[in-house]
Structures are given as structure tokens and as C-alpha cells.
Amino acid sequence: MRITANQDRCVGAGQCVLVDPEAFDQNDADGTVIVLRPNPGTEPEIARAREAVNVCPGRTLALVEES
Amino acid sequence: MATPTISLDRTDPYRPPTEHVRLQEDAPISWVQLADGRQMWVLTQHEDVRAMLADRRFSSDRRDPRHPSHQPYMGPDHRPGLIEMDAPDHTRVRRSVVGEFTVQKLAAWRPRIQEIVDASIDDMLAGPAETDLVQALSLPVPSAVIAELLGVPYADHDFFQDNSAEFVRAGATAEERGAAVGRLKAYIAELVQEKTKSPGEDLLSRQILAGTDPEEVVSLGFLLLIAGHETTANMISLSVATLLDRREHLAELRDNPERTVGAVEELLRYFTIAEIGAARLAIEDVEIGGVQIRAGEAVLGLTNTANRDPLVFPEPDELDFTRMARNHLAFGFGPHQCLGQNLARLELEIVLATLLRRIPTLRLAVPFTEIPFKEKGPNYGVYELKVAW
Numbered sequence: 001m002r003i004t005a006n007q008d009r010c011v012g013a014g015q016c017v018l019v020d021p022e023a024f025d026q027n028d029a030d031g032t033v034i035v036l037r038p039n040p041g042t043e044p045e046i047a048r049a050r051e052a053v054n055v056c057p058g059r060t061l062a063l064v065e066e067s
Numbered sequence: 068m069a070t071p072t073i074s075l076d077r078t079d080p081y082r083p084p085t086e087h088v089r090l091q092e093d094a095p096i097s098w099v100q101l102a103d104g105r106q107m108w109v110l111t112q113h114e115d116v117r118a119m120l121a122d123r124r125f126s127s128d129r130r131d132p133r134h135p136s137h138q139p140y141m142g143p144d145h146r147p148g149l150i151e152m153d154a155p156d157h158t159r160v161r162r163s164v165v166g167e168f169t170v171q172k173l174a175a176w177r178p179r180i181q182e183i184v185d186a187s188i189d190d191m192l193a194g195p196a197e198t199d200l201v202q203a204l205s206l207p208v209p210s211a212v213i214a215e216l217l218g219v220p221y222a223d224h225d226f227f228q229d230n231s232a233e234f235v236r237a238g239a240t241a242e243e244r245g246a247a248v249g250r251l252k253a254y255i256a257e258l259v260q261e262k263t264k265s266p267g268e269d270l271l272s273r274q275i276l277a278g279t280d281p282e283e284v285v286s287l288g289f290l291l292l293i294a295g296h297e298t299t300a301n302m303i304s305l306s307v308a309t310l311l312d313r314r315e316h317l318a319e320l321r322d323n324p325e326r327t328v329g330a331v332e333e334l335l336r337y338f339t340i341a342e343i344g345a346a347r348l349a350i351e352d353v354e355i356g357g358v359q360i361r362a363g364e365a366v367l368g369l370t371n372t373a374n375r376d377p378l379v380f381p382e383p384d385e386l387d388f389t390r391m392a393r394n395h396l397a398f399g400f401g402p403h404q405c406l407g408q409n410l411a412r413l414e415l416e417i418v419l420a421t422l423l424r425r426i427p428t429l430r431l432a433v434p435f436t437e438i439p440f441k442e443k444g445p446n447y448g449v450y451e452l453k454v455a456w
Contacts, residue, residue: 011158011402012165014409019393021170028172031165055393057404059121 107365125347135346218269301448
């Protein structure tokens with residue numbers, strides 16, 4: 001599993017950081033997302049990644065299966 | 068910021084307006100004719116409202132007369148504010164300021180917000196053991212926080228607070244409100260001029276130093292003041308009123324202070340104070356929830372009923388501090404989702420935790436049913452909250 005971020009769509013709301021501050025941060029200048037942990041490993045990490053994708057208001061984040 | 072709406076009358080202070088609930092039950096997506104003759108789609112379900120707000124084929128540009136929030140003064144020369152823009156202008160302006168509101172930067176404000184809250188509670192405890200919480204705490208805290216964030220000098224805080232309070236005062240006439248708005252706008256314009264000459268360590272100065280057009284800085288400063296003041300105050304008052312009315316929730320929070328963050332999230336969902344919802348104009352044909360919306364048609368998304376959608380929030384009328392449902396729409400959704408939402412969360416968390424800890428005997432001084440609730444929009448809240456300890 002890999003978290004992808006389409007920066008062009010990011011609105012800097014920080015919802016992902018609220019869900020999992022270990023996996024996400026924000027750029028100081030424009031608030032856009034920085035993915036700190038692109039490969040969630042454990043079940044709780046994956047669950048939080050899914051929640052971050054779900055609450056992302058810009059539809060910036062996605063969780064993709066790696067083949 | 069007037070937006071057409073459906074009747075906001077309610078029979079139960081803990082539930083959304085009756086007509087909103089009826090629409091959600093009987094006609095979750097419907098073509099509604101308003102009292103003034105205008106027609107628009109009204110969306111009431113979580114999935115549909117979310118899809119609409121995230122979809123950039125629905126425009127926020129109110130200059131188009133077909134937009135539900137269009138006002139006659141918004142001619143072709145009207146300079147749109149942040150909430151009236153679409154991408155790419157909106158993205159550019161939002162990104163120039165949203166960096167001020169990152170979760171990390173706001174975390175640095177925690178100690179200062181704590182001091183502000185403590186000072187208001189000190190004042191409460193120094194006075195008579197009965198007061199109006201709206202005036203003593205709900206309004207002064209967000210007003211002081213936004214003043215410091217913008218860089219309003221301490222000497223001007225009283226002026227700033229008095230005029231902000233006048234703007235939202237129950238019973239103020241349109242003229243009185245308009246005069247307060249005029250004084251605040253003139254003040255912010257003057258402040259921007261001063262900061263252009265000698266910049267400080269604050270949001271307005273950083274905007275000026277970044278080369279933002281001075282008129283845009285004034286517009287932004289005013290938006291932040293208006294959007295970050297009464298809304299937070301309403302949520303503080305409604306939250307405290309609820310805890311004092313439903314004492315089991317008060318006891319739960321007192322025994323489990325670590326649930327405060329969850330309580331704030333749940334209270335935001337429960338009250339979703341933006342009563343009038345979120346209005347957009349379709350600029351392309353879009354299908355939402357199986358319904359074809361045509362380019363040029365107006366759409367209103369009711370976030371308050373969306374946040375009581377049983378498909379997303381089981382037993383939606385139950386207040387559950389352990390629910391941790393972050394997918395609510397209390398701050399909207401999509402590119403315009405509230406800029407200051409994480410500041411509001413922080414203020415609410417600190418106010419609730421501190422108030423319960425420092426005044427454990429706090430109680431309502433009037434029966435809950437006699438609290439004057441704000442039922443005329445645009446935001447739900449209370450005009451006055453008499454408490455005692």
C-alpha cells in the first residue's frame with residue numbers, strides 16, 4: 001500500500017495531520033501536504049491512512065495497492 | 068453573506084430546523100422553490116453534500132446572478148473575497164494564507180490561548196457568582212485570539228472587541244451593525260497602512276511583506292475577523308449549555324478529560340452551526356445521487372442534516388464523545404473548507420477543559436428551555452447564557 005498526494009489539489013486544511021501526525025505534515029509556506037510515511041505497514045497505520053484519504057477535503061490523497 | 072434558505076424554525080434545540088429534517092426524510096434531493104420565487108436543488112444527505120462541495124464543477128463565484136448567494140452589489144467590477152472565488156484564483160489566495168493555520172503552527176499558539184482563556188475565567192471568578200457566559204467567555208476569547216493573530220496592538224483590543232461585539236449583538240439594528248462593520252474595516256485598513264510602514268511579527272505584516280495587494284490584505288483581515296469570531300463563540304456557548312443541561316456528559320468529560328478532543332469533534336457535528344448550508348452554482352452538467360443537475364442551476368447543500376445522516380453516523384441524534392467521526396461537514400468540505408477550523412478546534416478544546424477544571428460547580432442559572440437560541444441564521448447559537456457557580 002502506498003499513499004499518493006496530488007499536490008495541485010491540496011487545500012492545506014490539515015485534516016490528514018489531525019488523523020495521523022506521524023504520517024503527514026504540512027508545508028510551512030502554503031500549508032500543502034507532506035507525506036512523511038508513504039507506505040503504511042501495520043493495520044492501524046493502514047486504517048489511519050484510509051481515514052486520512054476519506055476526510056481529505058481537496059481529494060488530494062489516495063491509497064493505492066502496489067503491485 | 069446572506070444566502071437563500073428554507074425556514075429555520077425548530078421545535079427541539081438539539082435538532083436541526085424542522086423543515087431541513089423534513090426535507091431529508093421526505094425528499095433528500097429536491098428541486099425547491101423558495102419564498103422569494105427562486106428555485107434550486109437542495110441536497111440533504113452526507114454523500115451528496117460532500118460530493119457537491121468537493122466537485123469543482125460547482126462554482127463559488129457569486130458575481131454570476133444565477134448563484135444562490137449573488138447580491139445586487141456584486142456587479143462585474145465587484146472584487147471577490149476568498150470565499151467568493153474559484154480556482155485558480157482561489158488556490159493562489161488561499162495558499163498565500165493557509166500556511167498561517169497549519170496544525171503545527173497553531174500548536175505553538177496553545178500556551179497563549181490558554182493564558183487568554185485563564186484571564187477570562189479569572190475575571191469571571193473575581194466578579195459575582197452569576198454571569199452571562201457569552202459576554203464573559205464565549206466572545207472575548209476568540210476576539211482576543213484573532214486580534215493577536217492579525218497583529219492588533221494591545222491598546223486597541225477594547226476598540227476591536229467592542230466593535231466585534233456590536234456587530235453580533237442581539238437586537239442591534241442593521242444601521243448599528245453596518246456602522247460597526249464600517250469602523251472595523253476602516254480600522255483594519257489603517258492597521259495595514261501602519262504595518263506597511265513598520266511590519267511586525269503577525270499575519271497581516273507577513274501578508275504585506277509577501278507582496279500581497281493591500282486591498283486584498285484588508286479583505287482577508289476582515290474575513291478572518293468575522294469568520295473566526297462569532298462562529299467560535301456560538302460553538303463555545305452551545306457546547307457549555309449542552310454540558311450543563313445533560314449532566315451525564317459533563318461528568319463523562321470531568322472523569323475522562325482525554326475525551327475532550329472527541330467531545331469537540333462530536334459537538335461540532337451535532338450543532339453544525341452554519342444553518343444556511345453551502346450554496347454553489349453548477350457550471351457544467353453534473354450527476355449527484357442519481358439526479359442530473361444542469362449547468363446554470365443553483366444548488367444548496369445542507370450540512371446540518373448531512374451531519375445527522377444515519378447512513379454515516381449511526382444513531383445520529385445521540386451525542387457520543389467516543390464517536391471520533393472526523394468526516395463531518397461542520398466546517399464544510401472541498402477547496403473552501405474553513406480556513407480557521409484547526410484554530411476553532413484548539414480554542415474549543417482549551418475553553419471546555421479549562422472551564423470544567425476551574426469552575427467545577429458551574430451550572431445553568433436559567434432553565435435550559437429558557438435559553439434564547441439564535442434561530443434566525445446565518446449561524447445557530449445563543450444570544451445569552453446565564454450561568455452560576
